[in-house]
Amino acid sequence: MKSLSFSSRDIVCGLLFILVGLFFAMQAYGLELGTAFRMGPGYFPFVLAGILILLGIIVIIQGTQIEHEPMGPIAWRGMLFILPAPIFFGLTVRGLGFVPSLFLTALIAAFASTKMRPGMALLLVGGLTIFSVVVFSYALGLPFRRFGPWLGQ
Amino acid sequence: MELFNNLVLGFTTAGAPWNLFFCFVGVILGTLIGVLPGIGATATIAMLLPITFQLEPVSSLIMLAGIYYGAQYGGSTTAILINMPGESSSAVTAIDGYQMARKGRAGAALAIAAIGSFFAGTVSTILVAVFAPPLTAVALKFGSAEYFSLMIVGLVSSIALAHGSVVKALGMVVLGLLLGLVGTDIYTGTPRFNLGILELSDGLNFVAVAVGVFGIAEILRNLENEHDRDVMIKKVTNLWPTKQDWKEMTAPILRGTAIGSALGILPGGGAILASFASYTVEKRMSKTPQEFGKGAVAGVAGPESANNAGAQTSFIPMLTLGIPANPVMALMIGAMIIQGIVPGPNVATEQPALFWGIIASMWIGNLMLILLNLPLIGLWVKLLTIPYYMLFPAIIAFCSIGVYSVNSNVFDLYAVAFFGLIGYVLAKLRCEPAPLLLGFVLGPLLEEHLRRAMIMSRGDATTFVTRPISLTLLLLAAAVLVVVLLPSIRKKRDEVFVED
């Protein structure tokens, strides 16, 4: 017999579908829906958003019928360091230039792991930067500025 | 015999030492760049395109074609090793290939992918040589109504991609479809769902979404609990496929080749479906569908063959019509134009050496790849023995460079971070990324063809059932749906889900 406890996983998932569906539905409703001959930009997404909301409701209903499973640990430290790394690269690659920006990006990412020691990180990231500069900047000739205007060049 | 003479001409051209050299260089460059995480074939070609401008036209195109296959091999390698697909096709390979790698069977998975691709490459090269013109005529019969129906088949069968809940898989497809619509409506120029961000007016970048939901999310999952779970270093059991593997991969490779070759000739987006379609077919035909998603050999062999076959036959519309079937072909056409060859229906007669040389080089390139890649498997597998905490900073760095290099657009990097977060949340909720990506690539196509078909028929929806090809496809979709919804299969599925 399946227990009747709610699966928090499915509730969250269903709610997520419903919320995203509502967002798209509202946005699409603001666009022109059009006719079958000349469908407007809102027509197709509006239908899809409706389907997504419906699926979200089904997921929640099913969630009440399935055994509960633990969510497991969450990678807070990972998120804290991994996710900002590409953002940092985006913010600095033009200003600082390719070399320093890549170095710092990889350095930030490296600290996502508890096993990483500072010395090791510097060594690893340094090697990685040299490799990337040789491959992407020199060998492939990508039009990156190696050192950017923020460094007075 | 004309074909024979043509092939001789082709192999003499492609076999000239200089051209062999460039084919080899292309294949190596493609593999090396493609193997960097987050960089797929399109990004690789875009990056390497300028290098080829200095060469003779034939050499340049042979090298570009080499880069293309090389990058696809390389892309599959990262999909298998670190769950990081750089193209929609390798997203499918990642599902079972990565699971095989986690079981210590990375070597076998890579070998299966290489062998499948080579076989598919050989067969489809012959197809291109023999049937290019008649196949083109078939492809031109596909109007928007037909494409729409084809996409419906793809969509219905996508449910098989998931090994968990059907409803969640459908939800992910729909979510993907919606994300694919972000950008500018091509019919009216109206911006949609872009939150007022100008960078979103051409939609979300595929590589950014794929790298985020697959790769970054996987890194985060691996960082959840570093002490209990040593990520990759499960003992590598064997580098080569076992006898059992060979038995399991033969039929999927044959079917995958057939599916990929057929879909690849359709310039309006057929090749996109190749690997997804093959995966669906294999899962349906398998006696052990519950193994799919947990490292099934057929789940690597079929899609990889289909993908490579589709990649080869997608040269058909380019070579016979001068029309690009995908972004890579568009880049190749650009390269031809820069080389002073304007691709069009007359290339085969005006430049026979070039035309047949490229076809011959396709096979030579595939041969080189398998010779190059089989010995490399040992090396790739060794990569996995590098401690994970040292590997992932490199993955992040290469992803950032790769994503940025395509359009020099920093916004794509923000999208990587955003979709990394989304992918992680979805993974925690047991929602799988593969159906989402399929939806993402199909979304714009589905809407585009639906609306265009309706415009062409002046609003008459019966156009989908009065056109014979379209009707056949819709019936096929209905058949797939019936199979999926058959109660017996539903039951099996639920068992699998509970087991999870």
Place this chain on the structure above:
Amino acid sequence: MRNTIISLVATATFALASSTAFSQGYPERNITMVVPFAAGGPTDTVTRLVAETMSKDLGQQILVENVGGAGGTLGASQVAKAEPDGYTLLLHHIGMATSATLYRKLPYDTLNAFEYVGLVTDVPMTIVAKKDFEATDLKGLVEYVKANADKISLANAGIGAASHLCGMLFMNEIKVPLVTVPYKGTGPAMTDLLGGQVDLMCDQTTNTTKQIKGGTIKAYAVTSAKRLDALPDVPTVAEAGLPGMQVGIWHGIYAPKGTPAEVTQKLSASLQKALKDPNIIARFAELGTVPVTDDEATPAGLKAKLESEVARWKPIIEAAGQYAD
């Protein structure tokens, strides 16, 4: 006209002389030329040909950077914001002028955000139809279209594309609104024209010449002032009775506002030299286009062109009522 040339040459010489004092030996490092479209497209092709030839003359490499997106406006706005030091340039086509009207919220002011280097080339368009289309000449085409307006579909490669502009111009000229079918790029549009799924299109010779020669589509007219060497049998729009259809996809090189005149003059002189390079002439000819004359490949030439084109397209786009944002 002759006076302008003389004065321009004089300015150029003066500029060159004074630049030795001002920006000594520009360029001293690599120059980035932004193309606001993806690699491999027709504009990218033009850019790479020009960049390569100008690199030889300037003694520094011109790197081509593809910044695609939003009909070219992303790349243009990036250059508008760049340092005005002559090391970031933009090569853009007619879209520079039309996006001023197509986009109501541009992040830059089209007419005031750039310095001008010069015009590069002017690619003509062709009015084409599917292979088995009834009409035999442009007059017949117009009559047929007028009689069967509700059955004809006119393809284009998306809002703001050359084929979209030309299609608007065509409907404007014959005063008949048609059902337009937008595609995502020229490739798919051409596929459907080849397959007979749509009837008409008006697109750049870059995309149509090979198909016309191959007999896979029918050509009715070219939109240039003179017939093209590549398509000698196709009449001009003026000959065929629609003189108002004369239009070209012109390309120009821009620099951020505030770039020293010495720099733009030097670049313009280099551009003029590049446009006389036999390789460029040959490649352009294969694309069905020719380099512009010396007096157009100048800052003044481009400025005049941009201003007149912004004014020309504004009413046409507004009449069509389709915007890209």
